[in-house]
Amino acid sequence: MNNRTPGWLGFLSLVTFSALMAAPLLWLVLTSLKTPEQMASEPYSWWPSPIRWQNYSDAVTAIPFFRYLANTLILCVGNVVGTLISCSLAAYAFARLRWPGRDVLFAVLIATMLLPWQVTMVPRFLVIRELGLYDTLGALIVPKFLGEAFYIFLLRQFFLTVPQSLIDAARLDGCSEVGILMRVMLPLCKPALLTVGLLEFVATWNDYGGPLLYLNDPERFPLAYGLEQFISSHSSELNLLLAAAVLFTLPIALLFAVLQRAFLSGIATTGMKG
Structure with missing residues (x-):
């Protein structure tokens, strides 16, 4: 019995901690279903009475939600593709190629x-403006094709776990370095690529500073920036604000729930070898 006590205490601690972390999200969802009258009379109650699903349709129609969603998806896809291409190339060069100044440049x-x-x-704003990309979605997508330090580091750590014998065998067969990357490294590194892609997708989905700096036309606003505009114009309608927040959060929560195992596997494996 005594041997089981720490296990039960650990399980109880995890359940309690999980409940505390989930409570704000549960309150967000339940409050988004309340009527304006209940929000005014019972602001601290949890359960909506009656349940008002119309809050979600009102939140969607109050702003051009689907246009913002389309812009956000374009940014997410473009940024994920750009990040995976540029960072995998750079990571392979740092992990498996030998060239003068490699270690110094990696430290930089x-x-x-x-x-x-x-x-x-x-400086980024000035470069984007000189390239003629200001107030276009390209201002947020093009820089991702130039690589990002954290993702390069993450992929490099994963590439170092691939046995050198596989790379040497591919070279003996006459495979080029690009061919080794495409046919050997990337197929073996799908968890790491999925991790980087998911991290970049979430970062782009939540990005507010980039659109605020580079975009001026409301037709090009993504959801994060559009949600801020919604808050400014509907600050007194808390139930609609929370419904919009749920709609903004739901896709990311579902994406993580579906890809959680591969994501955690990629994170764990990238730290195997330094």
Whole structure:
């Protein structure tokens, strides 16, 4: 009995902690289904009475929700593709190719992770403007094709776990470095690629600073920026605000629920070898 006590205590602690973490999300969903009258008379009650599903249709029609959603999906797909292409190429070069200054340049790359986004905000804006990309979705997509330090580091760590014998065998068969990357490395590194893709998808979905800096036309706003506009214009309608927040959060929650096993596997494996 004594041997089982710590296990039960650990299980109880996990359940309690999970319930505390889930409580705000549960309150968000339930409150989004309340009527304005109940919000005013019973602001601290949990259960909606009656349940008002119309809040969601009102939230969708109050702003051009589907246009914002389309812009967000375009950004997410473009950024994920750009990130996977550029970061996998750079990671393979740092992990498996030998060239002068590789380690020094990699150290510089890691050092850039310490720089906050605000430090490079003005130079990036000037470059984007000179390229003629200002107020276009390309201003947020094109930079992703130039690589990102954290994802390069993550993929490099995974590439280092691939046995060198497989790469040497491919080279003996006459395979080029690009061919090795495409036919050997990437098929073996699907968990890491999925992890990077999911992280970038979530980062793009939640990005507010980028659209605020580079976009001016409301026709090109993504959901994150559109939600802020919705909050400004409907600040007194809390039930609609929460319904919009649920609609914004739901796709990411479902995506993580579906890909959670592969995501956790990719995160765990990237730390196997330094």
